[in-house]
Amino acid sequence: MTVPGAWYLILAALLFTIGAVGLLLRRNILVMFMCVELMLNAVNLTFVTYARMLNDIGGQATVFFVLVVAAAEVVVGLGIIVAIYRRRRGATADDVHTLKG
């Protein structure tokens, strides 16, 4: 337990940035969703690091709740994606630029 917390924070910042850039670059909705997962995990790593640095169990409890919410989010998001694919065979985010039913 001797690695300074700053290194973990740097790693988390890099991971968050890669996820954000991926979200902006990719056009496949599923891959964009995976990039959101990357960003969520970067924040989880930050929470665990601060829990260790500040000697506080609250950070780890927060990560637990983030995990639950992420699971629910993925379920609903993938349901929406399946519904979109049913309506139109589009594979990219650009194909769903209209909100008409």
Place this chain on the structure above:
Amino acid sequence: MIAVLRALGAAAAPPIGGTSAVHLAHASAWAVFVVGAVVILVGAVGVVLMRNPVHCALMLVLTLFGIALEFVDQAADFLAAVQIIVYAGAIVILFLFVIMFLGVDRKEVIGKEPLKGQRPLAGVVGVALLVEVYVLARVRHWTSGAHSVAGPLNTYFPGTKTPSAENVQLLGQTIYTRYLLPFEMTSALLVIAVVAAVVLARRRERVASEMARDEQEAPAP
């Protein structure tokens, strides 16, 4: 992995362990961190750059495993296990299932740029994000050092350096006492998510008004 780290940590804890054990624990913690960091970054770059969505999902598994490694390195045993079970075991499988189900496991055409200047702008935004995080981190007024209401991460028997509770036990106590109401709310959230997924993904039948009309036209039994 956890057992090995625990053994190393236990060897380093007592002062009679000598400096070699301390150095060993130090080196092992750094080794786990570096390996985990490489795994995380390779996986994340792979998610962004791979052209086949299935490969992206497999790279995501790599990143999530690396995160679990970093959790182990920081003595968050329970979260490391949950990370593997929930993320790598359930969420990525769900992703792969949807990819296979929809049959979109074909390569995305990356050569064509749909929006002019999207990629340079994405790079600029990424660099700006990193700089912003750095600047915010340099402003050192984010933590007061005071404890939250949740309690300490490490508890010791009074007067000793012997840990009095495992990470799993402490986290369980915290969630079932201080965070009991949010914990119950997550169960409601999961039920809502399941119902929403069923409603969204179900093939749409006739709408209610049509159904009522059909039943009116149907001959009475």
